[in-house]
Amino acid sequence: MHTPKAPTPPDPTQTAAAQTSTNVDTAIANAGLSHTNQITPDGSLTYSQTGTQTMTDQNGKTYYLPTYTATQSYSPANQAIYNQTQQTQLGLAKLANEQTGKISDLLGTNVDLSKENIDRYTNDHWINGFNDTWDRNQASLEQKLADQGIKMGTPAYFNAMNDFTKQKQSANDQYLGDMYSNAQSSILTQRNQPINEISALMSGSQINQPNYVNTPSTQLPTVDQAGLINDNYNQKLGIYNQQVANQNAAMGGLFGLGSSLLGGWAMGGFKSDRRLKTDISTVGKLDNGLPVYAFRYKEGGPMQIGLMSDDVREIHPEAVFEHPDGFDRVDYGQAVA
Structure with a gap:
């Protein structure tokens, strides 16, 4: 059967960069939400973006952070x-x-x-x-x-x-x-x-300094980007481990069947004719290219794992023979060799 491919672990540098980018975006959004323009009977306080400043993280990526100017204006009467x-x-x-x-x-x-x-x-x-x-x-x-x-x-x-x-x-x-x-x-x-x-x-003759009004602060929570990346990797790793376990179980079943076929062959071989099976689904593939199926026998019994005689005949025809009942039998020892 084909070996499942393990997921690639997340790159710490890329994970850190993704988290930094998320933090910067959140900080910019919080700054914008905190700049609340105010208009009162005595005057007004307004914020405007007047430029940007650069920040370079440890990975060399440059971010452009907006800078703001707060402007306080008196009412006409107060200005006079x-x-x-x-x-x-x-x-x-x-x-x-x-x-x-x-x-x-x-x-x-x-x-x-x-x-x-x-x-x-x-x-x-x-x-x-x-x-x-x-x-x-x-x-x-x-x-x-x-x-x-x-x-x-x-x-x-x-x-x-x-x-x-x-x-x-x-x-x-x-x-x-x-x-x-x-x-x-x-x-x-x-x-x-x-x-x-x-x-x-x-x-x-001292000049009175203007008094700035405290504005309400709105904070957006920072997304745990690094945690999400690691959680996604752990989920993929869990799926991979389950696939490996399923494959090991399937291989164990197949080779267990193959090792017991000496007795099965003497008694007429292992029933591998597709016409005798139902509920068929592909669950993997052997290294020699043979598909592996899960199925039930039409005559009854539990779900089983095995090969189909028509697939085996194309690769190992010597492992297939026709039983007197008219249905194919497969020698698993030769088929999975």
Whole structure:
């Protein structure tokens, strides 16, 4: 019988290439499904393919992958607001630049927080108010002494004024100590004010970045191309194994018949005449070209496997003889040799 041909195993390189191609196609489809154009009252977001990029796999095959551009547009009203805001911010940025030039000399000078400068600052800004208060207190004291009949130049007058002078000096020392930190803060404030103004102008001139809307993502499952190829191979291999098993069973039956024909021949040979059989179907072929059939005898019995005398007569006529009953018999030992 002809030996069944085993299926060719899948080429790993071709299988990998097929899987890669499937993965790339799925990725491109998923990207396209994820690019959902959006239109809202505030603006719109649209996607468009603007080119391609190439990718080469490990087998040297080149794929062309589409590249996309997302474009965000404001509504007409929002666009007008955006344009006006940009002009305002640009003006603030220019003003900040001008102010920076004006304070360049200030930034190059160290801040003077020495005791002398702080005392000078205090005297320049607050000492007049302190002196005015104590001048009024002195006039009030002098009026009080006069009302009491204490005249200028008397010991009582001298003692009262001496106490007043000590109180004023003590108050002056306390006042200067209290105002020391205030003077420091004021000097630093004057120094930092122009810088803070420029910083405020610059922060007001920052450009607002557009906000992109999250779009729903649709994912197609990747086809297991490599698995399908291997499954197909395994199915073919199973069919091949079954064919081999059937052939082995058929050959075993035929040669079993051939080895038992010595007794069968003496008893009149093996019935191989086609006219005695029914339900005939071809199941294979011997290496010498003889077809092998499955059949039943018309007289009854199970399905059997064997040869037909008319086929054997064409190749091994010496293995065929006619029985007295008028039907052919076949010597299987010679027929399958």
